Amino acid sequence: MKKIAIVGVGIHPFGRFGEKSYQQIGQEAVRMALKDANVAWKDIQVAYLSSQYLPSTAASRVLKPLGETGISLVDVEAACASGGVSVNIAMLAVQAEACDLALAVGVEKMPRGFMDPMMNFEKWQVQMGLSTNPSYWAMSARRHMHDYGTTEMHLAKVAYKNHKNSVDNPNSMYRKAFSIEEILASPIVCYPIHLLEICAPNEGAAAIILCPAEKAHKYTNKPIYIEACVHVVAAYSSDFRVPIESMSARIENPSPVTLASQKAYEKAGVGPMDMDLIELQDTDAFCELQIYENLGLCKKGESGKLIDDGTTDRNGRIPVNVSGGLISKGEPVGASHLGQIAEIVYHLRGQAGARQVANAKIGMAQVLGARGNCAVTILKR
């Protein structure tokens, strides 16, 4: 397959922006990416826009005001992995030689407060009170604690690390460090998960421009190569997550994160220990620990040890969520994976400012959400 390069990135910070429309938020990210690649909107030949909570035809609503060019503008949705799918198909379009310059953009402006549970759950589940998202994450966490001795302190350390990292990220929603004591004293959302250990839905956008690797130097002297971009949906009964009603007690299939990352490692010819940085789905602090294991950063049950020994600290062997992670950035679902990719691109180009991971050459982004939708992207300079 033809090698693909990212030649432009743009990001609209993640947060809450009052009356600012999703169109404006998305257009800012796109304009920034266009400028970064030294191209104009009329040069883009196909565009894929990922979102989960925007109305139908969001792609044309966001992009048509940039000017009439007659290209295909496509909406993409795959829950928290939506961005992985827009990148994946933008890449395929270039690889198929259907075009030379493709845009993938993620945009989101999510409703405040709890989202309508009927979007995910069946009516009977809602009526019976089974519609509290974090409780499913909490159930996974509690079983992990029971099986492997993971503790509340392990979770708090993840949140401590990510909040601390976010202070240096101007694109993050919360940029405030908290002590372990403050984290453990924050209200319990669902034991063992505290308020300061969980991500908030919010608003934001991020965009990338892709072209064939051999043409990248026309646009940039710092092309970043997509070594792999994989989207999977969880194998049967392999992922306990909303809105699931039951799990098999007989079969243990590999998790969607395992599945997607194994495929991505194989395509890229690398392993988890080769990464200079990783941005991953810390929907809550336990989620980050579980993903350490499923990405193969450690053995099953040993993620507590990994956070204890500092491996994933900013100055550790494999820094994880140097951006501050979802816990600090918030999760504008459709934009989340594009935001991770933008972050890694900045590090690989040496443009990440105060949070720069020194001499980063290869990085990985991972997202996971409803129905086990998971995406993993590996980038290399």
Add this chain to the structure above:
Amino acid sequence: MTTSQPAAKGKRVAIRQDLFTTPLDDLNAVHLKGTKCNDCGEVFMGHVISCAHCGSESMKGIVFNDQGTLYTYSVIQYVPPGDYKGPKDPFIPFVEGLVELPDGIRIVAPVLDCDPKNARINMPLKLKVYDFFKDEEGNDVVAFCYVPA
């Protein structure tokens, strides 16, 4: 509140189709129904026509064991979002469990009559089928939960 007023005209209806054995007259005699794959043996809640594991369409109806154990759980501290039909004023925190049945399935269900402080992984549970709320037509909507055995 629904203190002991004489029962309205309504009948009993299930909160979810194809989940309960019938009739619903004596709730103590009602069990949960499932479907088992004749090819790979996987089990599903309610009625399904194909196996989500192996794709087989050779399926048979089964009745689940009433006994289970608590595989894991969380405590619902705040009123769940959406049209929750349990007590809201005041809201009573409850245990939400993943209940493992000997049939080879784990089911997400409320675990009631159980002080959250006393919930433990692996604790024995049993099915309880009960009148949960009255719908607009005055029917008693029947739901299920698990309670300490």
